[in-house]
Amino acid sequence: MKKLAILLGVLLLVSMSVFAAGQTEAAGAAKTFTPSKNIDWYVTSSPGGGSDIFTRTIIDIAVAENLLNGQNVVVQYKTDGAGEVGRLLVSQIKAGVQADHTLLTFNSGDLMPMLKNTSNRFENFQPIAHMAVDKHLIFIGEYSKYKSFEEVLAALKRGERIVLGGSKGDDIACHAALIKEIGVTEDQFSYIAHDATSGAITAILGGHFDLLISKPAAASQYVEAGKIKPILALSTSRFPGNLNSAPTLSEFGYKNVEVPNWRSIVAPKSMSAEAVAYWTNVFKKVSETETWNKGYIEKQKLVPDYMDSETFRAYGMQFQKEYLASIGK
Amino acid sequence: MQTKKITSKMLIPIVTAIIAIVFIYFGITKYGFMHEVRGPLPGFFPTIIGFLLLALSVLAFIGSLKEESPGFPVENWYPALGVVAIMLSTLVIGMLPSLALFVLLWLRWFEKFSWKATLIGFAVIMAIVIGAFVMWLGVPFPKGFIYNLIAY
């Protein structure tokens, strides 16, 4: 038995040192922060999706520009509870070395379900950088009954019922804002949420409903192929390129409606001020590189919009306030 | 009078009936049944299925009264207990050491294999887990409380 106990003890020590990852020095008492260990970057959706591509692109650029002091980033996917578990986890990390080396990809599409379904709030996180913004358009398909938004408005006035398809998340909020502005009820202008925009596109290509709401990235190749056509821009100004033909709501006499889908990076609330300053600067530099602007922003048809941590905080809190009001909380 | 023991065979329909009732209750009260324009609401489908399940659970229960109950040898639960132990010990020393300990203890102490056989089995399973899951796929296993203490 004694032999066994000794063996187990040795085994325990050996395994612990074998599985220890890298150096673990304390950050020291220096005033400025530089990363001194692996950075844990949390993504609350599955690999291969939009958030993942966003995260990996930034990491690749940061590494290439040597902005991380030679440290590695470990991307951690925490998809439990539709991502809420991951967000809660990050918000609860206590101050210390770990907090300074933890980041979280955070989009408006993450914020809205979090506000709706949990008690977690934006103020539980430390905003780091707001990177880019995405807006929506309404499209018709080849089989749609309506050929322009005028026809849609006329049909609604006549009392006809119209169905709009899109993905879950921010598309829903955009639809809600739209119907509020043009003054119709949800019953008259209904919405069908799909797991991803591709599902809604599939459906409209097959002619199963008349209108589609989508962000430019997912839709542009179908516009080029002539399969769908934009008829309304949910933004303060018209879109460039092949989406330019779509008028904004103000051209119909209403106020412009937009519910921007933003992509950003946040950190645990307890992250030290020096680390915050460091990280917000890293992402500022990333946002200025050509790789970012040509290789990601343009390709994904986003609008680049860097905001530093405090500007982003104000923006995020306002967004949260408006959204909470709109869902009656 | 002989009272029939509650056997597991009877327990299953009882459990499914309870599940059915829970889903029916929440389905109707919390999630809504049907909406004029928007059609079936979240509660619709589960509630209907719940009713069906309830009916069939009753049938199954009646059927189970006639049947023999299978025995559950105590030993068969050991792997399950083992997993619970692994989970608890993961919190302290991390998953990989816990798994390693489990394999070693099981093979040597429970199944009484020789040291040679134990170590071969141990080496194989650790090779699979570490080689494939840790090194190649990079799955981040929990490191445990003690490690987190030491590391920071």
Add this chain to the structure above:
Amino acid sequence: MENLQMLFMGFSVVLTLENVMVTLLGAILGLIVGAMPGIGSLAGVALLLPLTYKFNPTTAIIMLGSLYYANMYGGSFSAILLNIPGDSPAVMTALDGYPMATKRNRPGQALFTANSSSFIGGLIGMLILTFMGPLLADLGLKFGPAEMTSLLLVAMTSIGWLVGESPTKGVVLTLVGVLLASMGMDTLTGSPRFDFGNIYLLGGIPFTPFVIGTVGFSQVLKLMEERNKKVEANLNQKLTIKGSLLTAHDFKRLLPPAIRSGFMGTFVGVLPGAGATTGAFLGYAMQKTFKSEEPLGTGAIEGIAACESANNAAAAGAFAPLLALGIPGSGTGAVLLGGLMMWGLNPGPLLFTTNPDFAWGLIASLFLANILTLIIAVGIIPFLIQILTVPVRMLIPIITVVCVVGGYSTSNSMYGVIIMLLSGVFGYILDRNGYGVAPMLLAFVLAPLLESNMRKAFIISNGKLDIFFDKPISAFLLLVLFAIVLTPVIKFILRKAGVSKKK
């Protein structure tokens, strides 16, 4: 034919040394990833995506494609040898694969059957993809919510074939499966459902740990009884490839199911929302309606052939909407799509015109992957069978560890392990009481699809039922449904009438 010419052009792209090597590498990695429980094709493709960044886009997508495809082969290995499906499509393979390997003592043949059927199914799928790809994709588009509802209703009747000895028990579990699947985020309203306030349940019950538990871990609990049986000595004879070959008769048995499932699986793969798992389930269920020499579930060759062929065919079929329309049919497709976009390629209606060498290169590489994977898979059969010679007493802790790791890896959290443990215990208790879990798993996969499509159809139709009858495809499928449901009833009535006449 133009498509054939394009295909040959694609082959010329593929048959460079680099691309062949990459296909080979992808095939090997895919086999390994597929065989491991807990890492399915989605995680495997996503995790290996960065590996491909070094290569140029065409080479990279060839590697990913062959990896995704070989995954479907690999899943059957652990299913057949250990009764732990390597990924969800392999669940059905285990139903006949494991009994064939153990009770009937023909493990080599079981593996060979799975590999051959995978090859045939994949080949059929790819041929259809080549000649009818865009057409098929367009056909898939016609299946909107109403059509999918009707189709899935027909599919649900196929569960009837799986219920086994006691219909009551089988249906009870099916319904439980439906209810369990409804836990989590309800996409249509954006609100959580049946989460009982638990943050983890917001995301519902994850399928992979659930399967590993119900099928795999419950198996471990059962094995505890068998640990003291002697290992059969005659296993030693079968440890060569020669000993694993199928007889001509065996081959004749596996061809019809494999071919049938190949066609059906391809079509299922094209449908929106349905993937390899659905294909495998439906393939197996369809086989139940045909004659099998040995009863299904006891180790029949037909059972293995039907589902393995279907799942590979569905994987091939899923490429049709992906390449022709840029629509991923499943989660894995979405990852592939993301990868394609990262390399600057935009799958979509324009892909075949703007990047023909890429598109056809990919299709050609699938053919190549199919052949290479078959060769490798068959070649390692003798090594795989060695696993069966390991005494049960040693296997038990090993499989337990694999189940725990697999359960953890799906979402990198202990939640998966907990689900695995609970479903394992649950599955074990059910199994001992004569409840088969297959209907529950099938319901778990199909019910959410059925429900969401049905509700979408009702939103479109404004709450009215006529949409299901107005649309031609849907109306036709409903006719099929009534035929299936009414046939036994009519037969019953006729029999009674016949009996009373005799009186």
